[in-house]
Amino acid sequence: MFVLLAQIEDFISADDMSLLRNLVRACTSLLNRRLQKPEVDGDSMDATSCWLVTYAVVGVWSQRDLWMDIEEMLKTIPEPSTV
Numbered sequence: 306m307f308v309l310l311a312q313i314e315d316f317i318s319a320d321d322m323s324l325l326r327n328l329v330r331a332c333t334s335l336l337n338r339r340l341q342k343p344e345v346d347g348d349s350m351d352a353t354s355c356w357l358v359t360y361a362v363v364g365v366w367s368q369r370d371l372w373m374d375i376e377e378m379l380k381t382i383p384e385p386s387t388v
Contacts, residue, residue, distance in 0.1 A: 306354070310361050322366065329362045329371050333378055340382045 313321070332355035339352050350358075363371050 306350075306358065307361075310358065315365070317366070322368070325362045325366060326368060326371065329359050329368070330374070332356075332358050333371075333375055336375075337378050337381070340379075 313325075317325075332350070335350060336352055336355045339355075359371065359375065362368050
């Protein structure tokens with residue numbers, strides 16, 4: 306996936322940007338599930354990969370408003386219990 310992201314031009318069409326934003330939303334959803342239930346492990350991307358994809362789209366293609374979506378998602382995560 307990272308090789309494909311590296312091949313995308315700096316300036317892209319609105320349709321292509323929409324697809325990248327959907328990719329970040331999918332990563333955000335996956336991060337949410339992983340943070341809600343960290344013991345669940347699957348064949349999908351790991352959290353680090355999700356963060357890297359998100360950072361690439363936000364940073365390279367200046368989609369900074371996506372951070373607000375991520376901040377809202379992080380507010381819904383319960384704090385870990387300390388025992």
